[in-house]
Amino acid sequence: MIFSAENVDAESVAWIFENVWLVPALPALSFFLILFFGKKLPKRGAEIGIFSVGLAFGLAVFATFTWITQINDSQSEKTDESYAALSIEGEPSQKVILTADDGAVRGKPIITEVEWFSIGGSSDSHSEEEAPSETSKENKTAIDSPAIVAIAAEDSSDSEADKSDDYATAHSESDAPAISIGTWVDGQSVMMLFVVTLVSLLVHVYSTDYVHGDRRFTHYFAFLSLFTSAMLFMVLSSSTLQLIVGWELVGVCSFALIGHWWEDKPNSDAALKAFLTNRVGDIGLLIGMTVLYFAADKSFSIEKINQMAVLSGQEGGIDKGLLTIAALCLMAAVMSKSGQFILHTWLPDAMAGPTPVSALIHAATMVVAGVYMIGRLYPVFWEGLTIAGSNINAMALIGAITTVGGGLLAFVQRDIKKVLAYSTVSQLGYMVLALGVGAYTAGMFHLFTHAFFKACLFLGAGSVSHACHHSFDMKADMGGLRKYMPKTFATFMIGSLALAGIPPLAGFWSKDEILAGAGVWPGTGGNGTYYIPFIFGMLTAAMTAAYMTRVIWLTFFGTYRGHEKPHESGSRITIPLIVLAGLASVVGFLNMPSPFVETLGLPKSWAHKFEDWVEPAGIATFVGKANGFTHAKPSLSLAIVATLCAVGAGGAVLAYYKKLYAKDPQATEYSDGFLAKVPPLRAGYAFLTNKYYLDHLYSGVIAAGTKGPVAKAAYWFNQNVLDQVINVAGKLSVFVGRFIYRFIDQGTIDGLVNASGRGASESGESLRQVQSGQVRHYAVMMFAAAALLAAVFMVDF
């Protein structure tokens, strides 16, 4: 098994990979500092946030470069002999660490763990005695080296069996119930570190202008820091438990930031909706992780779970049925967090939060947490959600439905942020689709590129709204802004083109890779033929271009329909926009397909760098075991067709609006267009404006449907059961009180008191007789007593 390949010496682990915990720790520290001292500082806490996130970004960049250098070094160290060994063994794409394409080296995770806490009461005590020695830092693995390649090369079916046996015995020995917390560094997490810290830093800078003068300015920055920290913590999880903690923390931050302006009811409603919808998925997360814990021999370790998920259906692996249940439960979590259809409804409403928050949390980072989790537990999702008896993975279908469902809704929004939100839903669907069709790298790459252009678009929308006096309504308050805000326009344009997949911007490369991954287009190969995801993907590519054209027209072209004169935003807003637009233009080149590179005559090593850096060692191999996973081959014709689709759709929308503009410069829609003439279209439009009636379904049917009977049942229960119980209890206590009064209080206690009083008085009366006052009587008594005493003495002695 590749995941459990030999551990390389600890000293080869770079400093930054052992201490990568600093990256989330810095924003966490900043959260507390801002909370305690923020209000007293001149910038009211913003400077702490920017400084710490900037520092974290620096560390993340350092980690990224260290990672890339290590991969590149080990790639160049690769010898020709190992190639030879591989080809002799045969079936290289099936068995070994090197992928079929070109035998590139893949990174292995570097896991650094310390004991977090332990669950008491282990059945075998000896393992507890051994446990403390394991609490020290445990460096497991490092980058691939030729040693691993050699091991991988001699891999065969029975050595695999040996290793799973070894694994089983090793596991039964170390049944110590210690839960570890740690960091997991591989391409995927390093990529996320880079994205999260970069976008967070830009959003921090942007926010100093955007929420300037807000009454909860300090609170806002504290939560931005906490969110950044939680997201990084989640990204670096080495155990599922840690993942859950990070997952919930980002959810809480999302809740707090959506409801930042909670004085307005819709905002706090949106926050609640986001939180509650996510709870639905979180239940799935908890159940799924619990099932995995027990299925994977009581382990929270992601590494172990992945190893066992790969072996599912074999000895030493997780039971296939359990894996499916766990994967389905986890999929619910993914659906809520990453806005997959039908749990996406909170994401557009989450736009009630401040725009930088939407850019950071609801476009670039938190909403991709679900996608990230799929990638992190890819074996679990892949093995668990592959529909039995077929080569089709259910994730691809979920993603396909989401990508089209979200894209359609983007057409009918007036609110520029909601268009972007539905676009995010659609793009998240794309990522899940990619992971579903086995195009792991394509999915991750899309996550990476999407973070930049979507954050750019959101921040651009924020800039526009800043100019238009905090309105997001494209039809009422915007139009013709191109002349007033050239920088925002240019960056927004780049972001939109990147999103629409127009070459050579970032979105083109990642989207195209996903479409190729679906394996339908001739010559792409892939992992099976996913017709529906492919068609939906193509459709979405066209739709994306169309609705973004609509947004750009309504916002930046035509005539200005607002009230006051708009103005370009300040440099703290435009600089993040320019940085993100710049990245959105160039990051696509990180993963150019090799034929493209060859055609252009560029160095061969420039091709698919992202794949080399991010794709983990195990992915290719384990999926190969299951379903003949291969990287899809890029197809020039597919790229051309997809681009033409996008350009065509965008052009059509543009033509539509141009014609409208010629007719009436103020109009934003035809009053007598298709919608007015064709009733079925009107019905479809109503269906879309009502968001597929999902909110009606949730609050009207499900919530109201359960709330009525539940309330009635509760009332009945209250009247008939609780009240009866209370009545009986009351009556019983009255009876007991009476009984106690009559018999115990009056009879016993008062009797005792009276008797003691009477006894004292009577004994006093009788003793009074003795007290004569005559000295002589006392003397008699004294002498009598003395005589008696004397008599006693005499008798005694």
Place this chain on the structure above:
Amino acid sequence: MFLNQFLFFAAILFSIGVYGVLTRKNGVLVLLSIELILNAVNINLIAFGAYHQDLSGQVFALFIIAVAAAEVGVGLAIVLLIYRNRRSIDVSEADLLKG
């Protein structure tokens, strides 16, 4: 040594004293009877002291004589005050402590 005679004598003297204390109504005579009792005790102490060839009996007797003198002083003062208040020294009439 004839211890018995002294003891008999002291016992008779003690009994007379007790009789006097219990029967006399005159306060002065009650005090006088108490002196008899004390002296009976003194005789006993001296007799036993002599019998045991031990001087501590006589020392004790001296103490008792001294204490008795003080006691008589206090007693006579009380009798005097009773007399002043009631014009009588009949102890059977002094029963203010009667319960």
